[in-house]
Amino acid sequence: GENVEQHPSTLSVQEGDSAVIKCTYSDSASNYFPWYKQELGKRPQLIIDIRSNVGEKKDQRIAVTLNKTAKHFSLHITETQPEDSAVYFCAASQMNRDDKIIFGKGTRLHILP
């Protein structure tokens, strides 16, 4: 079955700097890779996703890249702000199959003033 590894587990960056979170997956059949942000005491929220037919997707200050050959994908946050402080989860799945999403263990991102 699918296995998703996520690094680092904790990341501290200065406000205004960029943050990068990396994930690898094991099942080459996976073709859908969502990222969730979970603020303290709140529900996980889908912030961006990428499908395997594209290599990069951007939405304002966040972007996700996918390398299918190496089976890894990354989340990039530029010009970080205090409200970016949260736990971020990557995940992998197969679209349009009755298949579960496998989550990484999460990265706790701290934005330092």
Next chain:
Amino acid sequence: SAVISQKPSRDICQRGTSLTIQCQVDSQVTMMFWYRQQPGQSLTLIATANQGSEATYESGFVIDKFPISRPNLTFSTLTVSNMSPEDSSIYLCSVDSGVSYNEQFFGPGTRLTVL
């Protein structure tokens, strides 16, 4: 996206008792899921709630411990039975986006503490 609510938002229960958690969606959805999130941990799928049939449980989770109902396309319940302190966790339901089964949105969660 759909508006998802859960009841109760939190509860403190005695060991040996059971708690039923409700998940309500404001529109019909195909897939509903139940997850557990232990303190400081990731999300673990308990089961997929199937409308009109028995839920599909993941490895390590059994129907006797976590019975699930899905009477229609907007509602599901998860019961945590014969609770022990190890069941203290956040329980979340999620629903599919209507575009694909895998694009999921989460409810606000139920924080359960078992004494």
